[in-house]
Amino acid sequence: MARVAITEFAAKKLCFGDVYTGVSVTRETLADAVSELSEDGTYVVKVDAGIKKRGKQGLLAVNVAKKDVSRETGALFDKGFERCVIEDFVSHETQDERYISVELIRSGARVFHSLKGGIEIEDNMDSVEMHLIPLAETLSAIPTIGIEGVPLADLLQKMQEHHFSFLEINPYLTVHNGFTALDMAVEIDSTKESKLPTWAQEHVLHKNAASEAEKAVLEQDARTQAALNLHTLNENGSILTLFSGGGASLVALDSLVSADLQDVVVNYSEYSGAPTRDETEAYVTTLLSVLFESKAANKVILIAGGVANFTDVMATFQGIVDAFKTDIETIKSQNIYVCVRRGGPNQEAGLAHLRGFLAENDVSHDVHDPSLSLGKVGELVKKHI
Amino acid sequence: MISDIRNTKANILVAGNHVKIIQSILDFDYASGRETPSVIAIISAGRKSQKFFWGDGETLIPVVESVEKLEKLEKKPNFLLCITSASSTPRMVEAFFAQFPGALGAHLFAEGIAERDALFLVKQYGDRKLVAGPSGVGLCIPGSLKLGAIGGVLGERLADLGANTGNTAVICSSGGMVNELMYQVVAAGSGISFAACYGGDRFPITSPLQWMLEAQNDPQTKDIVYFGELGGSDEYVLRDAIKDKKITKPVYAYIAGRYESKDENIQFGHAKALAKAEEETASAKMEALQEVGVHVGETFEDFMSSFKDLSKEVARETGARDWKKRNEAIKQTIFSAPVYPPKSHGASFTESILLRILGKESVSRETVAFADMIFAELIDHGPHVSGAVNTMITTRAGRDMSSALATGILTVGDRFGGAVNGAAKVWHEAVSREMNAEELVNDYSKRREYILGIGHKKYSVYKPDPRVTALVAHGTSVLRETPHLTFAQSVAALTSKKRANLILNVDGAMSALFMDYLVEKEGYSKLALTELIAIEFFNSLFLIPRTVGFVGNYLDQKHIDEGLFRLGEADSYNY
Numbered sequence: 009m010a011r012v013a014i015t016e017f018a019a020k021k022l023c024f025g026d027v028y029t030g031v032s033v034t035r036e037t038l039a040d041a042v043s044e045l046s047e048d049g050t051y052v053v054k055v056d057a058g059i060k061k062r063g064k065q066g067l068l069a070v071n072v073a074k075k076d077v078s079r080e081t082g083a084l085f086d087k088g089f090e091r092c093v094i095e096d097f098v099s100h101e102t103q104d105e106r107y108i109s110v111e112l113i114r115s116g117a118r119v120f121h122s123l124k125g126g127i128e129i130e131d132n133m134d135s136v137e138m139h140l141i142p143l144a145e146t147l148s149a150i151p152t153i154g155i156e157g158v159p160l161a162d163l164l165q166k167m168q169e170h171h172f173s174f175l176e177i178n179p180y181l182t183v184h185n186g187f188t189a190l191d192m193a194v195e196i197d198s199t200k201e202s203k204l205p206t207w208a209q210e211h212v213l214h215k216n217a218a219s220e221a222e223k224a225v226l227e228q229d230a231r232t233q234a235a236l237n238l239h240t241l242n243e244n245g246s247i248l249t250l251f252s253g254g255g256a257s258l259v260a261l262d263s264l265v266s267a268d269l270q271d272v273v274v275n276y277s278e279y280s281g282a283p284t285r286d287e288t289e290a291y292v293t294t295l296l297s298v299l300f301e302s303k304a305a306n307k308v309i310l311i312a313g314g315v316a317n318f319t320d321v322m323a324t325f326q327g328i329v330d331a332f333k334t335d336i337e338t339i340k341s342q343n344i345y346v347c348v349r350r351g352g353p354n355q356e357a358g359l360a361h362l363r364g365f366l367a368e369n370d371v372s373h374d375v376h377d378p379s380l381s382l383g384k385v386g387e388l389v390k391k392h393i
Numbered sequence: 394m395i396s397d398i399r400n401t402k403a404n405i406l407v408a409g410n411h412v413k414i415i416q417s418i419l420d421f422d423y424a425s426g427r428e429t430p431s432v433i434a435i436i437s438a439g440r441k442s443q444k445f446f447w448g449d450g451e452t453l454i455p456v457v458e459s460v461e462k463l464e465k466l467e468k469k470p471n472f473l474l475c476i477t478s479a480s481s482t483p484r485m486v487e488a489f490f491a492q493f494p495g496a497l498g499a500h501l502f503a504e505g506i507a508e509r510d511a512l513f514l515v516k517q518y519g520d521r522k523l524v525a526g527p528s529g530v531g532l533c534i535p536g537s538l539k540l541g542a543i544g545g546v547l548g549e550r551l552a553d554l555g556a557n558t559g560n561t562a563v564i565c566s567s568g569g570m571v572n573e574l575m576y577q578v579v580a581a582g583s584g585i586s587f588a589a590c591y592g593g594d595r596f597p598i599t600s601p602l603q604w605m606l607e608a609q610n611d612p613q614t615k616d617i618v619y620f621g622e623l624g625g626s627d628e629y630v631l632r633d634a635i636k637d638k639k640i641t642k643p644v645y646a647y648i649a650g651r652y653e654s655k656d657e658n659i660q661f662g663h664a665k666a667l668a669k670a671e672e673e674t675a676s677a678k679m680e681a682l683q684e685v686g687v688h689v690g691e692t693f694e695d696f697m698s699s700f701k702d703l704s705k706e707v708a709r710e711t712g713a714r715d716w717k718k719r720n721e722a723i724k725q726t727i728f729s730a731p732v733y734p735p736k737s738h739g740a741s742f743t744e745s746i747l748l749r750i751l752g753k754e755s756v757s758r759e760t761v762a763f764a765d766m767i768f769a770e771l772i773d774h775g776p777h778v779s780g781a782v783n784t785m786i787t788t789r790a791g792r793d794m795s796s797a798l799a800t801g802i803l804t805v806g807d808r809f810g811g812a813v814n815g816a817a818k819v820w821h822e823a824v825s826r827e828m829n830a831e832e833l834v835n836d837y838s839k840r841r842e843y844i845l846g847i848g849h850k851k852y853s854v855y856k857p858d859p860r861v862t863a864l865v866a867h868g869t870s871v872l873r874e875t876p877h878l879t880f881a882q883s884v885a886a887l888t889s890k891k892r893a894n895l896i897l898n899v900d901g902a903m904s905a906l907f908m909d910y911l912v913e914k915e916g917y918s919k920l921a922l923t924e925l926i927a928i929e930f931f932n933s934l935f936l937i938p939r940t941v942g943f944v945g946n947y948l949d950q951k952h953i954d955e956g957l958f959r960l961g962e963a964d965s966y967n968y
Contacts, residue, residue, distance in 0.1 A: 010660050112508055114515060114596055143516045147509065173508055197508045199479065215660075241654065254593065255567020258622055258649035258661055259693050262675075265651045266692040273652070276661070314569030315576075317530065317542045318413065353547060382573065383693030 011195040013058035018211035019194035030095035056093040058213040105179030117141040125179035157182030171200035234283035245274035248299040252313030253280025260312035267386030288327025316352025325358035345392040351378035395611040409476030410437040417546040421539040424555030426712035473499035483510040498523035500531035500541040511596040529592030530568035536710035556713035559584015560615040560704040562608035581700035584707035586614040593663025615704040623650030628678040635685040647696040648675040757914040773942035779804040788950035801943035814931040816846025817904035830883035846901025853894040868906040877905035
């Protein structure tokens with residue numbers, strides 16, 4: 009699994025508990041949240057979607073009076089964001105802004121620290137110091153190094169408790185009531201997402217489904233033991249990819265890049281972990297709908313993978329044929345070419361099943377077993393673009 | 394370390410049951426010429442052994458419930474193949490290396506092991522053991538070790554890896570691609586010295602650099618084939634090691650994931666496969682390796698064609714079998730049963746029974762004599778007992794001998810006759826744990842449970858059971874030590890003070906004494922006795938002779954034949 013960002017609100021609440029007084033709002037909860045703000049305070053309103061450099065993009069407003077919070081936050085929602093965070097405004101000098109980040113690495117925790125934090129940190133790279141907290145100290149959350157004004161042990165402890173892999177606070181202040189985190193970003197270890205408190209699980213920033221098809225695949229993925237995904241790269245591309253996971257998917261995609269086809273790849277999609285015939289059919293039907301919508305003149309379906317150890321090639325290819333069958337008229341009318349390279353249990357039967365179906369329906373195709381090098385699929389596809 | 398492994402016979406413990414992977418290891422072992430499989434045990438539940446193919450024949454692999462239960466195996470494992478879930482894998486690895494500190498390595502198959510769990514394992518074992526993963530397919534040293542699905546799970550390529558060794562090390566992030574590369578190396582006319590799949594996770598326990606150093610230090614390896622992916626900075630560490638001359642053997646490399654997206658956040662298949670910064674892209678890493686003289690394939694095809702330059706020596710493993718793959722027509726058998734040697738020395742009935750039920754080739758005269766005594770004592774105990782009554786009723790209902798005997802035998806259980814095994818369990822557990830009689834008695838009285846082996850309906854301290862007296866006299870005159878009997882008697886001494894009929898009964902006496910015979914005369918260990926109790930062995934000491942009694946009950950009733958038996962109306966209380 010991988011690392012995934014959580015909202016700033018969740019990051020701060022998990023780290024600082026009740027000391028942190030910010031509120032997370034959606035368009036629906038905004039009015040209630042504002043009504044509870046104290047009259048005489050001023051506030052900061054920020055988009056809370058794991059986006060960096062919000063200041064430079066106009067995704068936050070500072071020193072906002074209570075009466076203006078609704079308007080300012082509403083303006084941010086109007087830019088298409090679902091969630092914002094409202095915090096007390098802390099008046100301070102820019103020169104008091106500090107930077108710290110902590111990331112888990114193989115040898116422990118790598119800490120970057122600078123006394124010149126803030127939005128211009130990248131212009132102040134010379135001021136950034138790197139410290140390494142050794143692995144044993146990282147895992148026990150008892151560091152022997154210290155950074156003045158930073159509760160480093162507490163931060164490590166929270167990182168451990170909630171499985172943070174990366175934490176960045178930029179800027180923080182030490183002049184205002186001790187350590188104060190102004191802006192904060194956190195990535196957690198996605199394998200431990202379910203161990204977060206229930207409320208915080210809602211604050212994990214999964215990639216939003218950009219299209220109906222991506223949404224459908226996310227739903228299909230949630231319903232199976234297998235892994236299914238769809239990442240649309242170019243909705244008007246020519247090549248629909250159907251990869252079977254792991255390093256072989258990367259090699260097949262590289263082969264397209266080598267053939268100079270980078271810009272016409274519709275998607276990056278993987279199915280792995282032995283999906284059933286029915287699951288494969290539903291998944292492939294969804295992918296086909298993306299290709300059918302493309303405005304490209306020439307269209308190709310590339311089904312490529314290494315030699316599976318466990319995934320039954322026959323079962324998954326039956327699912328693929330089932331999906332093709334339903335949409336065969338569109339496949340024919342759009343003159344789609346199908347290119348296959350795959351091996352694994354029951355490969356002869358699976359490949360023959362698909363080859364037979366495509367031949368019967370006069371769909372142009374090349375169906376290969378692993379005797380064709382995976383790096384050659386790019387050349388085959390290129391002839392049809 | 395790789396050459397150490399070549400010189401050590403691999404004994405693998407598999408945690409979790411994955412039939413295809415285990416079978417693939419056995420096929421590899423068989424082709425390599427091993428006498429017995431490298432998989433010496435499986436940790437799983439619900440069975441004690443599992444059958445696999447061994448070449449074109451079959452073999453049974455022991456299955457145990459936990460690492461701790463492994464002590465009964467003769468061989469000690471030196472590798473762990475961990476196929477358990479991501480959450481239980483770290484605990485399993487820890488337990489394994491704690492129990493077998495001399496073990497050499499492991500492969501962790503699970504995907505989705507938490508980063509901190511992986512880092513903990515890096516801290517504990519990163520410098521001391523060879524651990525492939527988390528994720529990926531493991532480690533293969535042709536002719537010596539197949540630890541995981543690596544090299545595939547089907548077909549002739551497995552036999553080839555088992556039998557033939559070469560000079561090219563393959564080090565690869567991806568499970569699918571390592572198999573592909575191993576195949577291509579062989580197809581190019583070269584052979585594999587070893588292949589390691591370090592996995593696509595962020596923190597491999599043995600790092601890519603460590604695997605590369607293994608290749609460097611392995612005298613058999615001449616060339617190194619390396620496959621990495623975008624994301625992370627391992628290749629820069631490799632570059633530095635090459636620059637510093639820590640790695641001097643020729644390296645052929647490819648870094649996959651050259652698609653460059655406007656959307657910087659594409660997470661490809663593996664956890665690590667995400668380039669967050671320019672230097673983590675595939676092309677930047679390829680360039681870095683190229684600068685220090687690594688043969689980097691511009692395209693995957695270039696990479697493949699560079700394999701023609703690999704060293705071409707391939708050696709056949711000494712003693713390798715000329716076996717390619719199993720005939721597909723061979724089907725697994727349904728049952729497994731040991732073969733006992735034919736008896737040639739005219740053994741008595743009792744001796745033959747013991748040889749059969751103990752599964753031994755010989756049994757001492759003393760044990761035979763004692764069993765003979767038990768059997769003779771237990772054949773019959775009158776017509777009043779449950780089993781006899783059932784047998785008689787069935788016989789009078791006009792049924793045949795088998796049916797009548799069956800109904801008699803079906804009454805045997807904890808309440809009637811079947812307490813022998815239960816009593817054996819009581820004595821054995823207490824003796825093993827070095828409890829004293831008082832503790833045991835208090836324990837049972839607290840729980841308000843009967844102690845099996847104690848108590849009789851008819852006999853008491855005033856009227857001792859003559860069968861018990863005879864058994865005890867015989868046993869104690871033959872055996873030097875009787876720990877089980879002595880314990881049982883001290884329990885009875887306490888219980889019979891509370892009630893006169895709470896004496897040592899015949900079940901209790903014979904189970905205790907028979908265990909004492911097995912220990913002293915037949916060399917049984919504590920663990921072996923535990924095993925016998927677990928499979929209800931001791932009840933056979935009752936069932937075997939009493940079967941004769943039930944046959945007798947049947948024959949008696951057939952001779953007399955009083956017609957169908959029916960209870961009178963007055964014999965039941967109707968409420």
